Amino acid sequence: MPFRAWRYSSQAGALTRLVAPPYDVIGPDQQSRLYALDQHNIVRVDLGLTTPSDSDCDNQYTRAAAQLAKWKHAGILVRDSEPSVTFVEENFTGPDGRDLVRHGFLAAIRLFEFDEGVVFPHEQTLSGPKEDRYRLMTATGMNLSPIFLLYDLPSDTITAAWQASLRTSEPQAIVTGDDGTTTKLWPTSQPGLPEVVRHNLADSRFLIADGHHRYETALRYRREHRNPASEYAIGYFSNMSDPGLAIYGTHRLVAGLDAGRVADLPRSLASAFAVEKLTVDTKPQGGAAPGGSRDAGAAAQHAIAEYLAAHPRRAFGLWGPAFDTPYGFSLLDPAAAHAAAPGHSAAYQELDVTILQTLVLEKGLGISPADMAAERYLTFFKDSNEAFSRLEAGEFQAGFFMNPTGLDQVREVAFGGERMPQKATFFYPKLPTGLVFLDLNGRL
Numbered sequence: 083m084p085f086r087a088w089r090y091s092s093q094a095g096a097l098t099r100l101v102a103p104p105y106d107v108i109g110p111d112q113q114s115r116l117y118a119l120d121q122h123n124i125v126r127v128d129l130g131l132t133t134p135s136d137s138d139c140d141n142q143y144t145r146a147a148a149q150l151a152k153w154k155h156a157g158i159l160v161r162d163s164e165p166s167v168t169f170v171e172e173n174f175t176g177p178d179g180r181d182l183v184r185h186g187f188l189a190a191i192r193l194f195e196f197d198e199g200v201v202f203p204h205e206q207t208l209s210g211p212k213e214d215r216y217r218l219m220t221a222t223g224m225n226l227s228p229i230f231l232l233y234d235l236p237s238d239t240i241t242a243a244w245q246a247s248l249r250t251s252e253p254q255a256i257v258t259g260d261d262g263t264t265t266k267l268w269p270t271s272q273p274g275l276p277e278v279v280r281h282n283l284a285d286s287r288f289l290i291a292d293g294h295h296r297y298e299t300a301l302r303y304r305r306e307h308r309n310p311a312s313e314y315a316i317g318y319f320s321n322m323s324d325p326g327l328a329i330y331g332t333h334r335l336v337a338g339l340d341a342g343r344v345a346d347l348p349r350s351l352a353s354a355f356a357v358e359k360l361t362v363d364t365k366p367q368g369g370a371a372p373g374g375s376r377d378a379g380a381a382a383q384h385a386i387a388e389y390l391a392a393h394p395r396r397a398f399g400l401w402g403p404a405f406d407t408p409y410g411f412s413l414l415d416p417a418a419a420h421a422a423a424p425g426h427s428a429a430y431q432e433l434d435v436t437i438l439q440t441l442v443l444e445k446g447l448g449i450s451p452a453d454m455a456a457e458r459y460l461t462f463f464k465d466s467n468e469a470f471s472r473l474e475a476g477e478f479q480a481g482f483f484m485n486p487t488g489l490d491q492v493r494e495v496a497f498g499g500e501r502m503p504q505k506a507t508f509f510y511p512k513l514p515t516g517l518v519f520l521d522l523n524g525r526l
Contacts, residue, residue, distance in 0.1 A: 083165075083189060083190050083191075083192070083276065083280065083314075083526070084164075084165035084166050084167050084189060084190070084271070084276045084526075085165050085166070085189070085190040085314065085316075085520055085526040086161055086162045086163070086165050086166070086521070086525075086526060087161070087162050087166060087168070087188075087269070087519065087520065088154075088159050088161045088162075088224070088518070088519040088520075088521060089159065089160060089161075089269075089517075089518055089519070090122070090158065090159060091158060091159065093156075093157050093158060094122050094153075094158045094159075095120065095122070097255045097256075097257050097516070097517075098256075098257050098258050098259075099119055099120040099123065100120055100122055100123055100124060100516050101123075101124060101257055101515060101516035101517060102116050102123060102124050102125040102128060102129070102514060102515050102516060103259075103512060103514060103515070104227055104292075104293075104512050104513075104514075104515055105128050105129040105227070105515070106211065106295070107512065108125065113125060113129055113131070117131065122153060122158050123516075124515050124516035126146070126149055127146040127149050127150055127222070127226065128146075128218070128226050128227065128515050128516075130142035130143075130145050130146050130149075142218075143217045143218050143220075143221035143222075144221060146218060146221060146222055147221040147222045147223075150222050150224060159519070161521070162269070162271070164271040165271065165276075165526060166269045166270060166271045167187055167188065167189045167269070167270060167275060167276050167279060168187060168188040168189075168267050168269040168270075168517070168518060169186075169187045169188075169244045169248060169267070169268040169269075169270065170185070170186045170187060170188060170265060170266070170267060170268075170318065170513070170517075171183060171184075171249075171253075171265075171266045171268075172184045172185075172186075172263060172264070172265050172266075172326070172511060172513075173263065173264045173266075174261070174262070174263040174264070174326075174510070174511050175261075175262060175263075176328055176330060176510060177330045177464065177465060177466070177508075177510060178330065180328075182325070182326040182328060183326045184320060184324055184326030184327055184328075184511075185241045185320065185321070185324050185326065186318055186319055186320035186321075186324075186513075187240070187244070187279070187318075187319055188228055188316060188317070188318055188319075188517065188518050189276075189279065189316075189317060189319065190314040190316060190520060190526055191229070191231065191288070191314060191315055191316075191317035192313055192314055193297075193300055193301055193304050193313060193314060193315055195301065199287070200287060200288065201231070201287075201288045201289075201290065201297070202287060202288065202289050202290065202496040202497055202499075203290050203294050203297070203496065203501055204289060204290065204291075204294075204492055204495060204496035204501060204502050204506070204507065205290075205294050205501055205502055205504070205506065205507070206294075206501050206502075206503075206504065207294045207295050207298055208295070208455070211295040212295050212298055212299050212302070215295055215296055215299040216299045216302055216303065219299060219300070219303050219522070220303065223521065223522050223523050224519050224520065224521060224522060225300065225314075225315050225519065225520035225522055226515060226516075226519055227293070227296060227316070227515040228293065228315075228316040228317055228318040228513055228517075228518075229290060229292070229293035229296050229297045229300075229315055229316065229317050229318070230291040230292035230317075230318050230320070230509060230512070230513065231289065231290060231291065231317045231318065231319050231320075232288065232289040232290075232291050232319075232320055232321070232322050232327070233283055233286045233287075233288055233319055233320075233321060233322065234286065234287070234321070234322045234323070234493075235282055235283075235286070235321050235322075235323065236323050238321050238323055238324065239278065240278055240279055240282055240283075240321070241321060241324070243274075243275060243278040244268070244270075244275055244278075247270075247272070247274070247275060248268045248270060248275075249268075251268065253266035253267050253268050254267050254268060254269055255267045255517075257514055257517070259511070259514065261511065263511045265513070265514060265517070267517060283319075287497065288317075288319075289322075289492065289493065289496050289497070290496075291320075291507070291509045292509050292512060296315070297315065300315040303522065307522070309522070309523065309524065310524065310525050311521060311522045311523060311524055311525060311526055312522045314520065314526060315520065316518060316519075316520045318513050322489060322493070327489070327509075328486075328509075328510065329486045329487055329488070329489060329492070329507050329508060329509055330486050330509075330510055331466075331483070331484040331485055331486045331487075331508065332462050332463070332464055332484060332505040332506075332507075332508045333462070333463045333464075333466055333469045333481060333482060333483050333484055334438065334460055334461070334462060334463075334481070334482040334484070334505075335402075335460070335461045335462075335463060335469055335472065335473065335478040335480070335481045335482075336443075336447065336449070336459055336460055336461075336478060336479055336480050336482075337459065337461070337478045337479055338458075338459050338479075339447055339448075339449075339459055339479060341479065343446075343447060343448070344404050344447065344479045344480050345404040347400065347409075347442070347446060347447075347480070348405075348409055350446055351411060351441070351442065351446055354413065354415075354418045354441055355411040355412060355413055355414060355441075356411070356412045356413075356414055357409060357410075357411055358389070358409065358410040358411075358412070359407050359409060360382075360385040360386065360388075360389055360399075360407060360408045360409060361385060362378075362381045362382060362385050362407060362408065363381055363384060363385070377474065378474060379470040379471060380470070382401040382407075382408040382470065383401075383466060383467070383470045385399075385408045386399030386401060386408050386410070386483050387466075389408075389410035390410075390483065390484075390485050393410065393412050393485075394485055395432070395434065395485070395488075396412060396413040396416070396419070396432060396434060396437060397410065397411060397412040397413070397434065397485065398410075398411055398434060398437075398438055398442075398482050398483060398484055398485075399411075399482070399483035400480060400481070400482055400483070401470075401473065401480070401481055401483070402473045402478060402479055402480030402481050403473065403476055403478075403479065403480075404479055404480055405480070411442075413437055413441075416428070416431070416432055418441065419431045419432050419436065419437050419440070419441065420432075422436075422437075422440035422441050422444075422445070423436055423440050426500060427495065427498055429491060429494040429495050429498065429500075430495050430498075430500050430502070433487060433491060433495070433502060433503070433506060434484055434485055434487065435484065435487065435502065435503045435504075435505070435506045436502075436503055438482055438484070439451075439454065439503050442482070443460070443482075447459075454504055455504060461478070462505050463481075464508050464510075466483065469481050469483070486507075486508070487502070487506050487507050492506075492507060
């Protein structure tokens with residue numbers, strides 16, 4: 083529903099300098115760069131620096147609250163005079179090189195416990211991030227970052243309505259990210275568009291694409307701070323039918339394992355998988371010296387990409403310093419996956435990430451679920467180029483390369499009441515933090 087959003091004012095400067103990626107993808111170097119970029123960048127609130135002298139009375143959370151209060155008083159942040167919905171258009175290039183446009187809108191969502199059957203998670207959460215977000219939310223009394231939610235509306239009436247009404251007008255703000263993603267914003271208090279949203283989504287189910295920790299934190303805050311606004315959180319809503327909605331694969335690289343066990347994988351996994359030695363193209367590339375050849379990592383990457391395109395489900399690619407050639411693995415019999423993950427649905431058991439986790443990482447390499455949760459022996463990479471480069475540099479023993487999880491699989495598992503294994507989905511791009519804020523005190 084519409085809400086009276088807090089936003090950066092024109093006095094604050096260009097919005098591109100003020101927003102930041104979601105807190106959970108910001109590393110120390112980027113945090114420092116964002117601090118230096120602008121004195122009003124939202125990172126100073128959403129992911130404040132810590133100091134050795136921090137105490138219960140002076141820490142990143144108390145400083146965040148003081149920063150917000152200062153910005154409000156100075157007019158850096160201003161509040162909408164009327165409840166609004168903000169429509170969003172994102173132009174981006176995906177990790178696969180495709181140019182896409184995704185549509186959505188920012189509005190308040192009433193919070194529901196998961197057992198109420200309205201909002202469905204698809205990933206497990208960790209206690210540490212939820213405690214961090216709760217302390218920040220409690221100190222500031224603000225919801226700072228949206229939860230990415232998917233709804234199912236094949237006719238896409240909502241997007242059609244806002245495009246007919248607002249798309250021809252200039253956006254109120256445009257944000258350009260470091261990755262080239264352009265995010266355009268059209269806030270509106272016109273009663274007609276919010277009514278279209280209400281009418282079409284009144285009986286909808288919502289799937290959390292990203293922001294599980296933030297949603298569960300909002301539920302906790304509501305239980306402990308009852309007031310009209312705390313019944314809600316900011317949602318970024320996108321249609322499952324939107325052509326720009328895309329999921330990408332997350333790859334797994336391993337290190338610190340027994341070298342013999344890693345090198346033996348093509349043999350040890352042959353009872354459960356069809357194992358294929360992949361043909362590597364070593365022809366010279368454009369600009370290469372006569373007689374030169376393609377770098378080993380680039381050649382392996384190309385071969386595995388072709389294999390995965392030809393094997394869209396229940397398959398993965400393998401390459402690393404332990405192997406003289408890249409390999410493709412395709413599950414021979416789904417029954418092996420069913421046996422390896424008892425107590426789950428067939429949809430869960432046959433996920434690529436489930437198959438890799440149970441039959442390969444656990445059974446083949448001895449990496450326990452606790453090891454995976456702690457990212458011990460295992461590092462996740464969303465960028466396949468970086469993953470192959472790190473393998474070629476000898477920093478890891480082997481890499482497992484994955485197809486994206488299908489949206490149909492996410493729907494079936496989540497709406498069936500299950501949560502997927504760690505890093506099963508990679509929805510891209512993530513909406514920046516700093517576009518709108520929800521005051522959790524008083525009314526919407």
